[in-house]
Amino acid sequence: MIQFRPIYVICLREFKKFFREKSRLLGTLARPVLWLFVVGNGMNSLIRPQVGFSYLQFIFPGMIGMTILFSSIFSSISIVWDREFGFMKEMLVAPISRVSIVIGKAISGTFISVAQAVIIMVLIPFLGIHLTVLQFIEVVLVSILVSFCITSLGILIAARLTSFDGFNIIMNFLVMPMLFLSGAMYPVTSLPTALRYLTHVNPLTYGIDAFKHVLLRNSAPPLGPEFPLAVDLLVVTILAFIMIILAALSFRQKE
Amino acid sequence: MSIISVNNLTKKFKTLTAVDGVSFSVNEGEVFGFLGPNGAGKTTTINILCTLHLPTGGEASIAGYDCVKRPDEVRSSIGLIFQDTTLDTGLTAYENLKFHAYLYNLDRKLTEKRIDEMLSVVELTNRKHDLIKNFSGGMKRRLEIARGLLHYPRVLFLDEPTLGLDPQTRNTIWDFITTLRKQEKITVFMTTHYMEEAENCDRIAIMDHGKIIALDTPENLKRLVHGDTIHLVTEDNEKACAEIAKTFDILCHAENGGLFIETEKGEEFIPRLIHSLSIQVKSVNLRKPTLNDVFLKLTGRTIRDDVLSDDKEVTREFVRSHRRAQR
Known part of the structure; x- marks a missing residue:
């Protein structure tokens, strides 16, 4: 069912294309940099540093989450791209299982997202955050989990998306709300109850909460983490499994 | 010995019957052509044979494997060249071929040798490491043929192999197909709505409204007129x-x-x-007499008229959008 050579070569293709398309890398990196240094600095002057850290430091875990969110969704949307330009057919008529295609896409999307999250961490010295090697490793591990979960969600959507026309809808009605309702930019604890429920069904909330555990270790809510770390990791892991299985299933359907 | 056998094959899309009880068989080593206007059901038939679509009824088998029950064996036995290009334009010729080799689980040492061999057959050796982006339409087609042959398929499917290419490139592509047929022991199954191309086939099935209305050698078909x-x-x-x-x-x-x-x-x-x-x-x-006269005789229309007819285009769009929705 799961074939390793096809998975390997599907990943290899995505990596090659990712590093060849410099504009894509630049695009995903520009967004968090803009937030951190432009919006972050603007807000910094508005919000007095509380409990020992600045607004800039507060949104940093969210920015890693945002980088992963956009990168993962873009990676999985490449399925729609492949379909539109015919390359998907080359994979669909090959003697490989649909599951292998889905896993190949999920793994490559995960690696590309994690790579970008790591690149974002280069900004750390400019933010006045002190990071130990252990913390760095923890961020990478959480990144892998969150990236895999969101990439699988993206594949699930891409499997149902028939053209690029649906892409803007996904951006406006899924990706942006996921970002704003994740606690990436402000504490979600002060949101109205209805919106609070939405934050609780948002996988990114738990991902960013886990990043806060690692990066804002000793701070209490509302600025610090909301759930226990174990809950965060468990929810993301379970969601990742559900997403990848649904993605594989939705890909298996044919006429 | 027949390598493709199709029995009473039917495919329905909601209200439209794209393939309507089609039966035929193709012999090993033959060049077999499907001729018919757009929307006649040629591509749908190919898609069922290459396991992209499930038939509504009937059976189809390739190299003895049932297209519904043994899709992986069928896929390993066939090479495909689609109407629209399916190359990754962001990769090089070599990378596209290597990707294919991995999907078909070709032996690693054999892969390199085979890639060089196929590139020289389609005369693209000096473009091996160039991005597909910079290839012309004819070069892309040739590379797709090379890719379709990379895993030693027993049947090569060509769906409108020269669609949208200029006459000169069309001739070059045909020269390739004729040479390949001599070099590799391979069965070629193609669809076309170009009469001149169909003349190159050993046998032709003329398809219209989802049915095969005639099946014979070009010479015998022309005798109908x-x-x-x-x-x-x-x-x-x-x-x-x-x-x-x-x-x-x-x-x-x-x-x-x-x-x-x-x-x-x-x-x-x-x-x-x-x-x-x-x-x-x-x-x-x-x-x-040409095959167009045969078609005219059998249907009362010319194939080219149908290309221009609006309702045919609608049918075609309907099938296409339906296919997209189902994928």
Whole structure:
């Protein structure tokens, strides 16, 4: 069912294309940099540093989450791209299982997202955050989990998306709300109850909460983490499994 | 020995029957052509054979493997060249071929050798490490043929292999297919709506509205049309038609502002014809039978007319959008 050579070569293709398309890398990196240094600095002057850290430091875990969110969704949307330009057919008529295609896409999307999250961490010295090697490793591990979960969600959507026309809808009605309702930019604890429920069904909330555990270790809510770390990791892991299985299933359907 | 056998194959899309009870078999080593207007069901049939679609009814098998029950074996036995290009334009020629080799689980050492071999067959050796982006339409097609052959398929499917290519490139592609057939022991299954291309096939199935309406060698098919066709344009076609019927006891067929007259030895008939007519003749044209005449004879339409017809395009769009939705 799961074939390793096809998975390997599907990943290899995505990596090659990712590093060849410099504009894509630049695009995903520009967004968090803009937030951190432009919006972050603007807000910094508005919000007095509380409990020992600045607004800039507060949104940093969210920015890693945002980088992963956009990168993962873009990676999985490449399925729609492949379909539109015919390359998907080359994979669909090959003697490989649909599951292998889905896993190949999920793994490559995960690696590309994690790579970008790591690149974002280069900004750390400019933010006045002190990071130990252990913390760095923890961020990478959480990144892998969150990236895999969101990439699988993206594949699930891409499997149902028939053209690029649906892409803007996904951006406006899924990706942006996921970002704003994740606690990436402000504490979600002060949101109205209805919106609070939405934050609780948002996988990114738990991902960013886990990043806060690692990066804002000793701070209490509302600025610090909301759930226990174990809950965060468990929810993301379970969601990742559900997403990848649904993605594989939705890909298996044919006429 | 037949390598493809299809029995009573049917495919329905909601209200539209794209393939309607089609049966045929293709012999090993044959070049088999599917000829018909757009929307006749050619591509749908290919898609079922190559396991992209499930049939609504009937059976199809390739190299002894059932297309529904043993899709992986079928996929390993076939190579495909689709209507639209399916290359990754962001990768090089070599990378596209290597990707393919991995999907088909080719032996690693064999892969490199085979890639070089196929690139030289399609004369793209010097473009091995160039991005597909920079390839011309003809080069892309050639590379797709190389890729389709990379894993030693027993059947090569070509769906409108020369669609949208200029005549010169079309000829080059055909030279390749003819040479390949001599070099590799391979069965070629192709669809086309170009008559000239269909002439190159060993046998042709003429398809219309989802049905096979004739299946034979090009020579035998052309025998269905008796003798030559004279295309006559006069001042008054209707009156001319009546006169011809009276004088020669031949029925003529009016189309495109002219008359089609079927006759033996057209070159000898023309002087007699013109001499006998009381109406001024504007132009006269003699044609030896082509497959288009066969199609005209069988359906009362020409294939090219259908290309321009709007409702056909709608049908085609319907099938396409449906396919997209189902993927």
